[in-house]
Amino acid sequence: MIEWAVITENLPEYAAGLWLTLQLTVLSLVAGLLLAVPLAVLRTAGPLVVSRMVWAYSYFFRGTPMLVQLLLVYYGLGQFEWVQARWAEGNGFWLIFREPYGCALVTFALNTCAYTTEIIAGALRATPHGEIEAAQACGMSRLTVIRRILVPGALRRAIPAYSNEAIFMLHGTAIASTITLVDLTGAARNAYSQHFAPFEAFIFAGLIYMCVTFALVGLFRLAERRWLGHLQPRKAGSVKA
Amino acid sequence: MKRSLLLAALVLVSHSVVAKDWDKIRFATEGAYPPFNSTAPDGSVQGFDVDIGNALCAEMKAECTWVKQEWDGMIPALMSRKFDAISASMSITAERKKKVDFTDKYYATPLALVAKKGSPLRPELASLKGKRIGVQRGTVADNFAGHFWADHGVDLVRYAKQEEVYLDLGAGRIDATWVDALEADGGFLTKPAGAEYDFAGSQVFGRNAEEKAVIGEGVGIAIRKRDADLRDKLNTALKAIRANGTYDEIRKKYFPHDIYGE
Amino acid sequence: MLHGYSSSLLDGAWLTLQVAVLSLVLALVLGLAGASAKLSRSRVLRAPAVLYTTVVRGIPDLVMMLLVFYGGQIGINQITDRLGWDYVDINPFAAGVATLGFIFGAYFTETFRGAFLAVPAGQLEAGYAYGMSRWQVFRRILFPQMLRHALPGLGNNWQVMQKSTALVSIIGLSDLTWLADQAGRSTHQPFLFYAVVCAFYLAMTAASGVLFRSLERRYSVGVRRAAA
Numbered sequence: 030m031i032e033w034a035v036i037t038e039n040l041p042e043y044a045a046g047l048w049l050t051l052q053l054t055v056l057s058l059v060a061g062l063l064l065a066v067p068l069a070v071l072r073t074a075g076p077l078v079v080s081r082m083v084w085a086y087s088y089f090f091r092g093t094p095m096l097v098q099l100l101l102v103y104y105g106l107g108q109f110e111w112v113q114a115r116w117a118e119g120n121g122f123w124l125i126f127r128e129p130y131g132c133a134l135v136t137f138a139l140n141t142c143a144y145t146t147e148i149i150a151g152a153l154r155a156t157p158h159g160e161i162e163a164a165q166a167c168g169m170s171r172l173t174v175i176r177r178i179l180v181p182g183a184l185r186r187a188i189p190a191y192s193n194e195a196i197f198m199l200h201g202t203a204i205a206s207t208i209t210l211v212d213l214t215g216a217a218r219n220a221y222s223q224h225f226a227p228f229e230a231f232i233f234a235g236l237i238y239m240c241v242t243f244a245l246v247g248l249f250r251l252a253e254r255r256w257l258g259h260l261q262p263r264k265a266g267s268v269k270a
Numbered sequence: 271m272k273r274s275l276l277l278a279a280l281v282l283v284s285h286s287v288v289a290k291d292w293d294k295i296r297f298a299t300e301g302a303y304p305p306f307n308s309t310a311p312d313g314s315v316q317g318f319d320v321d322i323g324n325a326l327c328a329e330m331k332a333e334c335t336w337v338k339q340e341w342d343g344m345i346p347a348l349m350s351r352k353f354d355a356i357s358a359s360m361s362i363t364a365e366r367k368k369k370v371d372f373t374d375k376y377y378a379t380p381l382a383l384v385a386k387k388g389s390p391l392r393p394e395l396a397s398l399k400g401k402r403i404g405v406q407r408g409t410v411a412d413n414f415a416g417h418f419w420a421d422h423g424v425d426l427v428r429y430a431k432q433e434e435v436y437l438d439l440g441a442g443r444i445d446a447t448w449v450d451a452l453e454a455d456g457g458f459l460t461k462p463a464g465a466e467y468d469f470a471g472s473q474v475f476g477r478n479a480e481e482k483a484v485i486g487e488g489v490g491i492a493i494r495k496r497d498a499d500l501r502d503k504l505n506t507a508l509k510a511i512r513a514n515g516t517y518d519e520i521r522k523k524y525f526p527h528d529i530y531g532e
Numbered sequence: 533m534l535h536g537y538s539s540s541l542l543d544g545a546w547l548t549l550q551v552a553v554l555s556l557v558l559a560l561v562l563g564l565a566g567a568s569a570k571l572s573r574s575r576v577l578r579a580p581a582v583l584y585t586t587v588v589r590g591i592p593d594l595v596m597m598l599l600v601f602y603g604g605q606i607g608i609n610q611i612t613d614r615l616g617w618d619y620v621d622i623n624p625f626a627a628g629v630a631t632l633g634f635i636f637g638a639y640f641t642e643t644f645r646g647a648f649l650a651v652p653a654g655q656l657e658a659g660y661a662y663g664m665s666r667w668q669v670f671r672r673i674l675f676p677q678m679l680r681h682a683l684p685g686l687g688n689n690w691q692v693m694q695k696s697t698a699l700v701s702i703i704g705l706s707d708l709t710w711l712a713d714q715a716g717r718s719t720h721q722p723f724l725f726y727a728v729v730c731a732f733y734l735a736m737t738a739a740s741g742v743l744f745r746s747l748e749r750r751y752s753v754g755v756r757r758a759a760a
Contacts, residue, residue: 091691092737093730094698097709101730104434104716105723107441116442127443197692200592207702209427209438214595218342219428222408225346225369227602231595239590302717309714311536313543313706340704343602350605351619433717440720463720 035229039220046216047237053202053212057134058195061141068142069149069183070175083146090143096204098140103132103208129208141198148190152183185256192249196242203238213237292500294333296353297323301338302431305456305524306359309338321520322376322511323357323491329507329516342408342430345369348492354500356492359453361410363486371495373504375488376517377452378531380473381411384439384454385446392471393448399423404435404444411448414484436463446470456524488531534728537715541725544708545732551628551697551707552736556690558633563640570645581641588638593696596635601627601703628700628707636693643689647682648674680751687744694736698729708732 036043072083090098106112106126115123125131156179164174206215217234221227299319301309307317315336327334337353348356348370359379362372383393383403391397398419405412407428420426427444429435435447436458447454451473458464476482493501511517512530521529534541569581588596605622612620622630651674659669701710712729716722 089730089734092695093733094695094709096698096701097712097726097729097733100709100713101723101726104437104441105726107438107443108721108723113442127441129443196589200594203592203594204699206594207430209429211428214592214598217595218598219407221598221602222342225349227346227599227606231599231603235591235595235599238592238595239587242590302714308718311540311715313540313711338704338706343704346602347605350609352605352621352623431717437717437720437722 032224032226032229035220035224035226036233039216039223039230042211042216042219043213043233043237046211046213046234047241049205049210049215050199050202050213051241053133053137053205053210054195054199057137057141057202058198060134060138061145061198062191064138064142065145065149066180066184068146069153070180072146072150073153074171074175074179087143087146090140091147095136095140095201096207099133099136099204099208102126102136103129106132129205129210132208133202133205133210137198137202140201141194144194144197145187145191148187148194149183151190152186153179155186156182188249188253188257192246192252195245195249199241199245200238292330292332292354292503294335295327295330295355295500296335296337297327298337298339298344298347298353298356299323299358300341300344300431302341302433303359303453303457304433306453307357308457318377318520318524319357319359321523322517323355325511325516325520326491326504326507329510330503340430341406344408345492348494351494354493354497355504359450359489360492361486362488362490363410363413364483365413366486366492369495370492371498371501372490372492373501374508375490375531376508377521377529378475378488379450379452379529380475381414381448381485382451382454382473383446383448383470384458384467385470387466387468389446389470391446393474394471395419395422395424397471398446401425401445402427402443404429404438404447405449406430406432406435409450410485411450414481415448417484418481432457439467452525452529534724535715535719535721537711537719537725540711541708541715541728544706544711547625547706548697548708548732549736551625551632551700551705552694554629555632555636555693555697558629559636559640559689559693562633562637563644566637566641567644567648570641571648585638585641588635593631593635594699594702597628597631597699597703600631600634604630624700624703624705627703628697628705632693632696632700635696636689639689639692640686643682643685644678646685647678647680650681651677676751680748683744683748683751687740687748690740690744691737694740695733698733 068083068087071079072087073080075083103126112123112126116127125135160178160182161174164178169177202212203214205212206218209215211219213234217230221230224230297320299307299315299317301307301315303317303319305317307315307319310316315338320336323336324334339347339352339356339358341358344356344358344360345366347353356370360366360372362375366372381393383391385391391401395418400423402425403415403419404427405415407430409432412426412428415424415426427438429438432447432449432453435444435449438444439447440463451469454464454469459467459469474481474485476485491504493504508517517530566581566584569577570585572578601622601624604627608620608622612618655673655677656669659673664672697707698709700707701713704710708729712725713722716725719725
């Protein structure tokens with residue numbers, strides 16, 4: 030028998046949790062994407078040293094679990110006395126890391142930026158050479174070629190892979206509940222702990238996640254139709270192209 | 271669909287037969303609540319709760335095994351028969367008695383506010399308004415704070431483990447923690463990490479009937495409602511170890527004062 | 533240097549590896565089964581496969597793991613009670629492996645489905661024309677070539693899955709992340725122990741990368757590559 034009370038009594042918390050999840054997802058995706066474009070350009074077209082540095086950053090963030098990154102930032106940084114001193118002083122930059130919200134945003138943004146950088150870099154490398162030649166024939170400078178031809182083309186090509194990354198990010202924000210943030214998963218855990226009802230608490234949260242996922246998938250399909258209509262059907266099945 | 275898949279994919283399950291004559295008892299504890307229960311570097315559990323459980327088993331001439339269980343899932347896991355008894359400093363409250371049964375208490379602890387030495391905070395709503403108070407999710411402290419303080423302007427921050435609360439208290443992320451006084455004393459204030467911290471205000475056993483109802487009647491061992499025979503055996507054993515001095519020996523290892531209460 | 537936790541951390545690392553590999557095996561099995569179901573002509577097989585991949589890819593790993601661990605035991609108990617069987621214990625290890633295998637089985641289903649479709653139909657037809665049985669065609673023609681197309685996707689998914697193993701610490705399995713949590717809490721030095729965990733995962737990622745690249749090379753023998 031379904032204990033509806035578990036859901037109805039905690040509905041405000043679920044709603045607030047959903048709002049927090051959406052904030053974390055959208056803000057980190059946007060920040061990650063904005064940072065990823067210049068990083069991807071540096072990765073593919075920059076000097077070797079810089080390209081290697083970007084590779085190292087992306088290797089670290091893609092090679093370690095986001096959960097561990099989050100705990101490293103939240104509990105790890107908090108252990109150092111000089112960080113605590115900065116907090117006591119009121120130092121604006123370090124205060125970001127005092128709040129679990131700030132820690133989560135920074136970690137998620139850095140993480141998604143690493144993946145997005147690789148996606149866009151791959152798309153940049155897949156630019157048909159003819160486009161670059163034509164741009165150079167038109168007399169465009171290197172920067173102009175990057176700005177007007179390479180990046181827009183790469184962004185288009187990256188949409189399918191990026192849509193997967195966006196969904197991973199939406200699901201990934203669930204770990205914010207481990208550093209006391211009451212996002213959608215956090216609300217479910219509170220509901221479970223108060224009522225001892227795992228099915229009601231978690232299935233309800235799962236259903237909400239599914240709805241948001243479908244909305245996100247739909248949004249990306251619209252984006253593909255608008256910007257990628259000219260390409261044939263892409264290969265199904267690869268999670269990170 | 272998922273259930274049948276689970277059954278099909280579970281090559282790693284272990285079967286266990288519930289022992290009705292209770293010569294084999296599976297005890298559970300959290301392992302993150304020193305000095306009552308904690309996890310040693312080699313992964314085994316230790317602490318007051320564990321010692322009491324072992325003493326009871328010795329008295330009952332039963333073989334006890336210990337299982338670690340996250341606090342969040344403690345009662346559901348007991349009801350799902352993952353183990354037979356919980357010795358994890360679980361307070362006896364009316365809310366919990368709806369789901370499980372308890373033995374007689376084996377100690378009692380008030381709740382207390384722990385903050386930096388010299389902090390002006392007191393365990394009253396007026397003092398705590400606007401402050402960030404850390405609690406462990408699903409404990410009596412959580413219920414108390416959630417009931418009396420959370421919707422009245424106190425910023426309640428819930429953690430999965432009490433040890434995480436201390437980490438954040440030390441880092442300055444929360445202003446104070448609301449916790450079992452005995453655990454705070456033995457698990458934090460007497461350790462190097464807790465050197466600059468102390469109890470803030472008096473310890474609270476329940477200042478009126480409403481508070482008493484939330485705080486409960488002491489700490490007991492939880493068992494499933496239908497295992498009344500196990501409960502009776504444990505109660506008999508408990509009386510025995512209190513009478514023959516084993517209880518006091520164990521208590522002295524961890525606490526200088528008596529913790530049983532009235 | 534690690535405050536006496538080094539041997540337990542090693543145990544945790546070993547446990548993490550076990551979870552990763554066993555989940556991979558389960559996911560591969562479910563993926564192949566799911567892909568076959570999705571590609572089959574029968575609606576009865578296709579519908580549940582579609583439901584499986586849609587639902588599983590719509591819910592976060594963590595939520596599913598919490599659901600399976602906390603709720604699964606209750607569910608299993610109800611089934612075993614009704615059937616009169618003995619109590620079947622779902623320990624965190626089983627729950628973690630089952631959940632991860634189940635989740636990534638859905639992703640592998642999509643990978644395998646794409647890979648199966650990428651093998652030119654003409655080759656299969658030629659095989660049948662030669663009188664090969666369905667099993668022979670599968671074993672000699674479809675499977676090896678499908679694998680070549682599947683490997684990049686499988687490799688990517690495996691990289692993601694390796695790191696998802698860290699989530700089992702949240703349901704209390706004493707894997708590397710859980711032990712690092714606990715060591716950090718006891719010694720009040722979480723940074724050190726999380727850094728150790730990162731190093732371990734980086735090593736695992738590097739090793740897997742090498743392994744998959746060599747697998748791809750082996751299965752791409754004779755295939756002409758466009759200039760990279």
